[in-house]
Amino acid sequence: MPTDVVANVMANRRLSSDYNVLTLAAPAVAAAALPGQFVMIRAGRGHDPLLRRPFSVFEVLRDRDGSPTGISLLNKRIGVSTGLLYAARPGESVDCLGPLGRPFSFVDPPTEAWMVAGGVGLAPFATLAEALRRRAVTSVLFYGARRAGELFHLDFFRDLGVELVLTTEDGSLGEHGRIVAPLERRLSSHPTDTPVMVFACGPEGMLAATAKAAAVHGRACQVSVERIMGCGLGGCYSCVVPMQAEDGGHHHVRSCIAGPVLAGDQVLWE
Numbered sequence: 001m002p003t004d005v006v007a008n009v010m011a012n013r014r015l016s017s018d019y020n021v022l023t024l025a026a027p028a029v030a031a032a033a034l035p036g037q038f039v040m041i042r043a044g045r046g047h048d049p050l051l052r053r054p055f056s057v058f059e060v061l062r063d064r065d066g067s068p069t070g071i072s073l074l075n076k077r078i079g080v081s082t083g084l085l086y087a088a089r090p091g092e093s094v095d096c097l098g099p100l101g102r103p104f105s106f107v108d109p110p111t112e113a114w115m116v117a118g119g120v121g122l123a124p125f126a127t128l129a130e131a132l133r134r135r136a137v138t139s140v141l142f143y144g145a146r147r148a149g150e151l152f153h154l155d156f157f158r159d160l161g162v163e164l165v166l167t168t169e170d171g172s173l174g175e176h177g178r179i180v181a182p183l184e185r186r187l188s189s190h191p192t193d194t195p196v197m198v199f200a201c202g203p204e205g206m207l208a209a210t211a212k213a214a215a216v217h218g219r220a221c222q223v224s225v226e227r228i229m230g231c232g233l234g235g236c237y238s239c240v241v242p243m244q245a246e247d248g249g250h251h252h253v254r255s256c257i258a259g260p261v262l263a264g265d266q267v268l269w270e
């Protein structure tokens with residue numbers, strides 16, 4: 001069940017001139033959150049922004065006894081709300097509603113989990129990688145960013161035993177180029193009798209290319225779509241995504257309640 005809380009900012013760690021990790025005290029949200037779910041956050045106390053904005057749950061924080069105490073958000077500053085979240089100070093508060101949406105579906109061995117993240121699309125994969133580790137699933141993170149300074153949390157994934165495949169658009173770390181290139185090579189060379197589930201989150205062009213590559217190689221793929229969301233609760237239809245219908249036609253789903261995680265081969269990519 002989602003809860004709506006006024007969450008205190010416990011910490012704000014700047015990662016770069018655009019990215020930060022904001023830690024919020026929200027035990028009830030943390031206790032219920034599943035990998036891939038999101039929260040609707042209202043930053044600031046004035047009329048701008050009027051509406052909440054969606055953010056993936058990045059980390060679930062726990063005390064020494066293992067009890068959930070809060071969540072963190074991996075925030076990328078692009079506008080009003082994300083600017084306020086970048087500037088937020090400990091002791092301030094934000095409105096936090098969640099967890100919301102359909103989470104990732106887990107896999108078990110021998111199926112391998114290949115996570116594909118573009119930029120801030122890394123956010124849902126920290127909790128997913130922890131869950132996969134508990135299930136002893138062999139996991140790979142394909143992670144692309146613009147430059148080396150925008151590839152975050154690498155040791156966290158390494159410590160979980162996740163293999164890292166990195167790309168940067170300027171070639172400053174990992175392979176030069178986009179993350180779909182090494183993914184396609186690995187899909188081409190991987191033994192067909194080893195099952196793989198591809199999980200993807202990032203810009204829509206990356207999601208479309210990932211879903212198409214997975215389909216070409218006969219691999220299942222779950223994508224987490226990032227549409228503009230007005231309510232996060234199914235009421236405003238600002239977040240619709242066109243999907244294939246069983247009769248061969250198409251229909252639209254509200255990605256805040258049918259997603260954000262959707263079957264990659266059923267989304268009609270534009």
Ligand SMILES: Cc1cc2nc3c(=O)[nH]c(=O)nc-3n(C[C@H](O)[C@H](O)[C@H](O)COP(=O)(O)OP(=O)(O)OC[C@H]3O[C@@H](n4cnc5c(N)ncnc54)[C@H](O)[C@@H]3O)c2cc1C
Binds near residue numbers: 074075080226228260
């Ligand atoms: C399910 C979900 C999970 C998300 N998780 C995260 C996360 O973990 N971390 C994070 O930093 N961001 C995340 N986002 C994106 C985040 O919600 C937007 O960046 C945010 O709404 C922008 O708000 P703003 O007030 O700063 O920008 P605004 O001032 O409202 O807009 C600035 C510009 O960004 C464009 N824009 C706004 N929202 C989006 C969007 N969703 N996609 C593309 N362009 C957009 C606007 O059209 C405008 O041009 C997520 C989005 C969804 C749907």
Ligand code: FES
Binds near residue numbers: 230237238
């Ligand atoms: S965000 Fe309002 S219906 Fe999805």
